[in-house]
Amino acid sequence: MSAYFVTGTGTSVGKTYVTCGIVRAVRAAGQKAMALKPIVSGYDARAAAASDPGLLLDAMGVPVNEANIAARALAVCGTALAGCGGGARGTEHQRHQPDQLLQECCGSRAAAYFY
Numbered sequence: 001m002s003a004y005f006v007t008g009t010g011t012s013v014g015k016t017y018v019t020c021g022i023v024r025a026v027r028a029a030g031q032k033a034m035a036l037k038p039i040v041s042g043y044d045a046r047a048a049a050a051s052d053p054g055l056l057l058d059a060m061g062v063p064v065n066e067a068n069i070a071a072r073a074l075a076v077c078g079t080a081l082a083g084c085g086g087g088a089r090g091t092e093h094q095r096h097q098p099d100q101l102l103q104e105c106c107g108s109r110a111a112a113y114f115y
Contacts, residue, residue, distance in 0.1 A: 016052045017053050022061035033060060036072040 004022065008015045019035050025055055026033035035056040045066065054064040062068050069076065077110045 023059040038074045039075045041077045
């Protein structure tokens with residue numbers, strides 16, 4: 001079994017696109033593949049299929065529904081984290097602790113998953 005962690009320099013740089021490609025390639029080679037997105041921000045249930053977890057589920061061949069999204073995401077936030085605690089208040093260069101960021105963007109429920 002191999003595990004990969006896909007990261008990038010910012011938002012909208014292609015992390016989900018690359019991950020979907022890896023998952024599809026692994027599946028095409030006859031292997032099992034699973035992907036998850038621990039923190040989902042900017043989520044809109046009305047556009048679940050086009051969301052990052054929806055695209056990942058599709059790449060895995062798993063139905064896109066709320067139960068499958070919840071099973072692969074620890075925290076689902078309607079607010080985009082890129083703007084949360086960031087540029088709107090001029091703090092885009094500050095470092096935030098994960099618990100502080102999750103609390104501000106998603107509430108105590110999300111922060112409780114990590115602490």
